[in-house]
Amino acid sequence: MKTILHVDLNNFYASVECMYDPSIRGLPVAVCGDIELRHGIVLAKNYIAKAAGVKTGYTIADAKRACPGLVCVLPHMDRYMRFSAMAKGIYSDYTDKIESFGIDECWLDMGGTDKGVQTADEIRKRIRKELGVTASVGVSYNKIFAKMGSDYKKPDATTEITEENYKDLLWRLPLSDMMFVGRATEKKLRLYGMETIGDLASADPRLLERLLGKNGLLLHRFANGRDNSEVSALNEEPEIKSIGNSTTSPRDIITDDDVRVTFMALCESVAARLRRHKMKCYTVAIDERNTELFAFTRQKHLVSPVCTADEIFAAAMELHRFNRRPGEKLRSLGVRASSLCREEGLQLTFYDDEKKQKKEAAERAADEINSRFGRKSVVHGTTMIDRELSSFLPSDDRTVSPDRFEAYL
Amino acid sequence: MNTGKLYVSVSAEFDRDGNMRPSVIHLDDGRDVKIKRIKNVTRAASLRAGGQGTRYICSIGKQDIFLFYEEPRWFIEIRS
Numbered sequence: 201m202k203t204i205l206h207v208d209l210n211n212f213y214a215s216v217e218c219m220y221d222p223s224i225r226g227l228p229v230a231v232c233g234d235i236e237l238r239h240g241i242v243l244a245k246n247y248i249a250k251a252a253g254v255k256t257g258y259t260i261a262d263a264k265r266a267c268p269g270l271v272c273v274l275p276h277m278d279r280y281m282r283f284s285a286m287a288k289g290i291y292s293d294y295t296d297k298i299e300s301f302g303i304d305e306c307w308l309d310m311g312g313t314d315k316g317v318q319t320a321d322e323i324r325k326r327i328r329k330e331l332g333v334t335a336s337v338g339v340s341y342n343k344i345f346a347k348m349g350s351d352y353k354k355p356d357a358t359t360e361i362t363e364e365n366y367k368d369l370l371w372r373l374p375l376s377d378m379m380f381v382g383r384a385t386e387k388k389l390r391l392y393g394m395e396t397i398g399d400l401a402s403a404d405p406r407l408l409e410r411l412l413g414k415n416g417l418l419l420h421r422f423a424n425g426r427d428n429s430e431v432s433a434l435n436e437e438p439e440i441k442s443i444g445n446s447t448t449s450p451r452d453i454i455t456d457d458d459v460r461v462t463f464m465a466l467c468e469s470v471a472a473r474l475r476r477h478k479m480k481c482y483t484v485a486i487d488e489r490n491t492e493l494f495a496f497t498r499q500k501h502l503v504s505p506v507c508t509a510d511e512i513f514a515a516a517m518e519l520h521r522f523n524r525r526p527g528e529k530l531r532s533l534g535v536r537a538s539s540l541c542r543e544e545g546l547q548l549t550f551y552d553d554e555k556k557q558k559k560e561a562a563e564r565a566a567d568e569i570n571s572r573f574g575r576k577s578v579v580h581g582t583t584m585i586d587r588e589l590s591s592f593l594p595s596d597d598r599t600v601s602p603d604r605f606e607a608y609l
Numbered sequence: 610m611n612t613g614k615l616y617v618s619v620s621a622e623f624d625r626d627g628n629m630r631p632s633v634i635h636l637d638d639g640r641d642v643k644i645k646r647i648k649n650v651t652r653a654a655s656l657r658a659g660g661q662g663t664r665y666i667c668s669i670g671k672q673d674i675f676l677f678y679e680e681p682r683w684f685i686e687i688r689s
Contacts, residue, residue: 222613222659283661286652332661587659 203316204431206338206346207323209287210355212304213244213258216283217273219332224271226253232260232272241449243275247355280304286350290326299432305350307343309431320358328356331338344426345370347379366425371398380419385412397423440477445469446487446534447514447592453530457585463516464509465581465590466535471509472567474537478544480505481537488523490536494603498523507540508563509580512537614658619676621681631665631676634685640670644676653677658686 209215213231224576228249233239252267264270284303289300297309310316320337327335334356338349341363348370349359361369370377375386378397388411394400400408401423408416421427445466453459463486474481484506485499498519507511516535565577565596583590618635634642646668653664655677662679675686 219654219656219661220659222656258685311684328654330661372639 201312201341203310203313204340204343204346205310205316205320205322206301206321206340206343206350207287207306207308207327208336208350208354209283209327210334210336211244211246211250211331212283213275213280214246214249215333216279217276218246220276220279221273223282224273227271228254228267228269229271229273230254230260230263231275232263235260236450258568280385283333286331287335290323294323297431297433303349305347307346307431317358317360324356324358340366342425343429343431344379344427345424345425348373348377349393351377363425367398371396371423373397375400378419378423380415380422385415385419388412405592406582440479440540442536442538442540443470443473443479444485444534444536444542445473445480446532448532449530449589450463451588452491453533453589458589459520459530459533460517460582461586461589462533463520463535464513464580465592466533467509467513467516468580468583470535470537471507471512471563472505472570474540475543475564475567478542479509479540480543481512482539482541483537484512484519485536485538486516486519487532487534487536488520488530491529491531493531496523499536499538505539505543507543508556508559508560510563513580513582561568612686613687614655614660615687616682616684617676621655629678631667631678631683634667634669634674634683642674644669644674648673655684655686657688658684660684 206356214229217231218229225573226248228246230242230249231243240260242254242256242260242263244256245254245263249263249267249270252270254263254267254270258266260272263272280303288300288306288398290296291306291308295308295310299307301307310319313319316339320339322336324335327333336350336354336356338346338360338361339358340346340349340361343360345366351359352359352361352369359369374396375381375389375394378400381389381400389400392403392407392411394403400419403420403421405417408420410416412419447462447466449458449462481502482505483499483501485497487495487497489495491554495512499514500519502515512535570576579590617637619631620633620635621629621631623629629648632644634644636642644667647665648668649664649666651664652662653663654661655675658677660677660679662677665676665678667674667676675688677684677686
């Protein structure tokens, strides 16, 4: 039987910040977005802040109300990326089958070893010593139980979930501790008297299917430890389904020009990333969020696939104009390219006129220049109307998202 | 605030294979501290100083200094 480890770097962002600054260790700490750039929400927190009631996604004001002595620090994404890479370097001393689950979690396929717990303890020790942060590790015979094992005891602990003990350890846990059970799913299941993972595991699969569709069957299998999914090999890239960028602007987006500048900067990034992956898209979607935090998404299907900022921008602006509400102030915009296809082997259509091909060639030439002389060496003139709005670097500006599992809820 | 972290200038030697070995630590007060022997080289975190990098345990006479290469800078742990 396989041995799979799931390693979770505890309170990753906050732990890295506390490692770098001994003066905040022992205090409630939250890593928060920049309030000046209007990104002022809690992205991560340490255990002390969590115990005081600080939650991911809180505004800084709410977080400080919950925990008056809270220390807020800005995120350092470069550090987190470096630490994440170093942690993977440690894992690669034990296996080459390493599958990332976000920046701070990985599954490791250890083959048929019976030394899973020993390896897990060794990895924890190395992470503590070499990186100065802690990890919790789940050891099990499938990915789901390994993940639940790493959640079982934190921080800095190893939990083994075996075929013998999974009912004792996991089945008494509340439904919300089950992977992929969010708030909405939990609510539905509770209506049918299910409170624990054990209730879910013992439920009639047909009922679950009726309630939740095929996900109901999946959850039933997972709760019973029937998960045969493989840990993918290191550097094996998952299939890309969409490429998107979004930004919360430093000031409200009010005029048409504001929208144009922001969309063009986003489209430049999305298009460049499409070309880097040698892909084109058939669908363009926009996300808009106004100052009342009302959000909507609209998408448009294109006749022929595109990979230039100009064409994506045209589609985005068309969607925007069609759905605009007069006088609305926008706070964040996003552009997403989906229905992707490989650019090679694409059949030329009547729409692929010479002008279109020239545009594509021009943007590819700009990619070369930007890679040689630095980002934004060549940009569309539209983005220069307002440099404040277009100054962000979308494709590098890695989203510092709230803890993933909280995002599911 | 004294966090126990002191950035320093370092002179280093490189062998034919490109391996780097710090040889002298230059302190801000003008003193140069010669590293007599490097006892251990490993990747490590310095919780005392708040940093992470390649740690050189350097013998400088009767005592040892923990010198870190936190690319691109060097620091020592203040252990008082």
